[in-house]
Amino acid sequence: MDAVLIFQSLISGIMMGMVYALLGVGFSLTWGVMHVIHISHGAFGLLGAYAAYSLLQYFGVDPIASAAMSVPLLFLMACGLYQLLIRPITRAKNIIMASMILTFGLAIILENIMALIWKADPRVLTPAYSSGALIVGPFYFQYPHLVGFGLSLVGITALYLFLKKTYTGMAVRAAWQQPEAARLYGVNLFQISMITFALAVSTAGAGGICLALLNSFEPHSHNLWLIYLFLVVIVGGVGNVIGTALAGLIIGVITGLSMAFLPFQWVNLVTFGLLMVFLIFRPHGIFKQEGL
Amino acid sequence: MNKYYPAALAILIILLAAFPAIGPEVYYLSFMFSVFMYVILASSWNFIGGYAGYLSFGHAAFFGIGAFATAKMATVFQLPPLLTMLASIPAGGIAALIALIVGYPCLKIRGPYFSVVTLCFAFVVDLAVKNIEYLGGAEGLWMKFMDLPEKTARTIMYEAMLLLMVITLAASWFLGRSRFGTGLTAIRSDEEVAETMAVPTAMLKIKAFVLSAFFPGVAGGLFAYYLGYIHADAVFSINISILIVLMAMFGGGGTWLGPIIGAVILTVVNEGLSTFAQAEIARIIYGGLFIVVTIFMPNGIIDFFRKRGG
Numbered sequence: 196m197d198a199v200l201i202f203q204s205l206i207s208g209i210m211m212g213m214v215y216a217l218l219g220v221g222f223s224l225t226w227g228v229m230h231v232i233h234i235s236h237g238a239f240g241l242l243g244a245y246a247a248y249s250l251l252q253y254f255g256v257d258p259i260a261s262a263a264m265s266v267p268l269l270f271l272m273a274c275g276l277y278q279l280l281i282r283p284i285t286r287a288k289n290i291i292m293a294s295m296i297l298t299f300g301l302a303i304i305l306e307n308i309m310a311l312i313w314k315a316d317p318r319v320l321t322p323a324y325s326s327g328a329l330i331v332g333p334f335y336f337q338y339p340h341l342v343g344f345g346l347s348l349v350g351i352t353a354l355y356l357f358l359k360k361t362y363t364g365m366a367v368r369a370a371w372q373q374p375e376a377a378r379l380y381g382v383n384l385f386q387i388s389m390i391t392f393a394l395a396v397s398t399a400g401a402g403g404i405c406l407a408l409l410n411s412f413e414p415h416s417h418n419l420w421l422i423y424l425f426l427v428v429i430v431g432g433v434g435n436v437i438g439t440a441l442a443g444l445i446i447g448v449i450t451g452l453s454m455a456f457l458p459f460q461w462v463n464l465v466t467f468g469l470l471m472v473f474l475i476f477r478p479h480g481i482f483k484q485e486g487l
Numbered sequence: 488m489n490k491y492y493p494a495a496l497a498i499l500i501i502l503l504a505a506f507p508a509i510g511p512e513v514y515y516l517s518f519m520f521s522v523f524m525y526v527i528l529a530s531s532w533n534f535i536g537g538y539a540g541y542l543s544f545g546h547a548a549f550f551g552i553g554a555f556a557t558a559k560m561a562t563v564f565q566l567p568p569l570l571t572m573l574a575s576i577p578a579g580g581i582a583a584l585i586a587l588i589v590g591y592p593c594l595k596i597r598g599p600y601f602s603v604v605t606l607c608f609a610f611v612v613d614l615a616v617k618n619i620e621y622l623g624g625a626e627g628l629w630m631k632f633m634d635l636p637e638k639t640a641r642t643i644m645y646e647a648m649l650l651l652m653v654i655t656l657a658a659s660w661f662l663g664r665s666r667f668g669t670g671l672t673a674i675r676s677d678e679e680v681a682e683t684m685a686v687p688t689a690m691l692k693i694k695a696f697v698l699s700a701f702f703p704g705v706a707g708g709l710f711a712y713y714l715g716y717i718h719a720d721a722v723f724s725i726n727i728s729i730l731i732v733l734m735a736m737f738g739g740g741g742t743w744l745g746p747i748i749g750a751v752i753l754t755v756v757n758e759g760l761s762t763f764a765q766a767e768i769a770r771i772i773y774g775g776l777f778i779v780v781t782i783f784m785p786n787g788i789i790d791f792f793r794k795r796g797g
Contacts, residue, residue: 232599280778280782283782284781284782284785287781287785288785291598291599292542292599292602293781293785295599295602296729296732296733296736296777296780296781297777297778297781297782299729299774299777300773300774300775300776300777300778300781301774301777301778302774303770303771303773303774303777304770304771304774304775304778306770307767307768307770307771307774308767308771310767311767311768418725422607422610425603425606425607429600429603460614460617460618461618463610463614464611464614464615464618467607467610467611467614468611470603470604470607471604471607471608471611474593474596474600474603474604474607475592475593475595475596475604478596478600
């Protein structure tokens with residue numbers, strides 16, 4: 196095997212993995228903190244990607260700016276959705292299952308709205324620098340990939356600092372570890388759930404834009420993204436932000452390498468097979484379950 | 488449940504069986520065919536998903552396995568029409584066998600993890616079939632249809648699916664009233680306690696899972712033969728899996744009647760929507776249905792109306 200090829204696919208795997216990680220952390224948080232498995236998480240990412248696509252196409256807005264804009268917008272939208280849809284089912288006997296079915300419906304709605312607006316053809320985000328690449332020795336890094344990677348890194352770091360350093364972030368972590376105790380100490384669980392959900396959705400939007408810089412997308416792409424989300428979150432451990440980020444990198448590297456050495460259609464099979472094996476043998480992830 | 492209940496049911500079945508005799512249009516026969524099919528799918532899902540509370544999100548995999556096994560047997564052995572229809576029974580057996588192999592490790596994990604692993608299983612089977620040339624690959628498999636006038640052929644298929652539905656529902660009925668079914672309900676309520684009370688949980692779960700895979704396998708075989716052409720997208724679609732779960736939950740999981748009502752209502756709604764609305768709009772309404780059901784009828788439509796009725 197060619198050492199340059201291996202190293203190159205390793206690097207692109209890491210870049211991809213960082214994006215998976217950004218998409219995955221929100222999914223992991225909603226699952227861990229709220230016991231909501233948010234099936235439409237990927238669809239919100241796709242919504243971000245389409246919004247960025249239109250902004251670039253008609254107004255020439257750079258995806259970086261779109262990502263920055265989409266975060267507060269999606270945050271507000273998600274707060275509304277939480278009050279309208281998620282809060283009513285938090286008292287359900289089996290909230291995990293109820294949330295899966297409900298958000299599956301939401302994903303269908305989003306997918307078809309996107310199909311109505313943007314049609315079913317595959318799209319690519321092509322900012323002005325899309326054809327450029329950074330060349331270092333025998334390796335080359337396409338600028339869009341670098342931008343996606345950088346944005347993801349910033350997003351995850353911001354989320355991590357928020358959870359570690361701010362009062363609200365600490366409340367979110369408390370609600371994950373000991374909901375009852377957190378409530379006794381005056382944490383409003385509904386409010387925390389709303390913030391968690393909104394944070395997750397807005398990071399999904401940013402993550403979707405990053406992923407759109409790397410791959411083409413179409414209205415039903417979110418189904419495939421969802422499998423990656425499950426993979427990242429289950430390998431990393433539900434609710435574990437650092438674990439999710441590391442798992443994203445690992446999975447990125449695995450897919451990067453399998454893309455280089457396997458026929459294209461077998462890559463997803465490898466991924467799904469991996470997920471099944473993980474679910475059966477290590478459903479709680481590869482890392483020791485600890486706070487954050 | 489009063490004593491007239493079985494008699495009313497028998498009359499209903501006879502009426503359904505006699506339906507083709509009044510000479511309806513082929514469209515109605517096809518429509519009823521798909522209603523029966525979804526009743527079979529939802530009711531068999533209910534064995535593991537409803538009674539035992541293990542929500543499988545990959546039930547369509549068994550449906551598809553049955554379909555492809557039948558199509559493959561029919562083309563390899565050059566089977567005549569009647570034998571092709573009978574070949575769906577061993578095809579159901581193949582689906583059950585795969586359920587046994589997959590179920591053994593998968594049923595050890597619980598809750599959402601079980602749902603995700605079954606979802607993933609459905610994806611893996613779908614991709615594998617699409618990439619294996621022997622099973623038709625990306626092009627699918629063609630089958631020779633029976634050499635009869637269309638209406639006669641459709642009537643035969645209608646009666647076959649009706650028979651399968653009656654058998655499935657009978658199995659579901661006996662399951663709900665047996666020690667087996669009670670054991671499964673105990674697993675749903677609290678698996679640890681059931682285990683402590685000497686309920687052989689692992690054995691019961693795997694039995695229920697295998698049984699719940701057999702019927703969709705046979706139905707898949709009939710469906711494949713009915714279409715005359717089978718492609719992975721038609722039978723392995725993740726939407727079918729989710730639809731089955733929704734039908735059972737919509738009617739009321741863990742009851743005998745729930746999945747039947749859910750399957751009938753949702754098939755009618757689906758048919759109506761796809762006839763009168765644009766595809767995307769229809770699906771948006773459909774997605775909205777998921778949301779309404781989960782928020783307003785978390786325990787299914789039967790429970791909803793029972794409570795309303797007081």
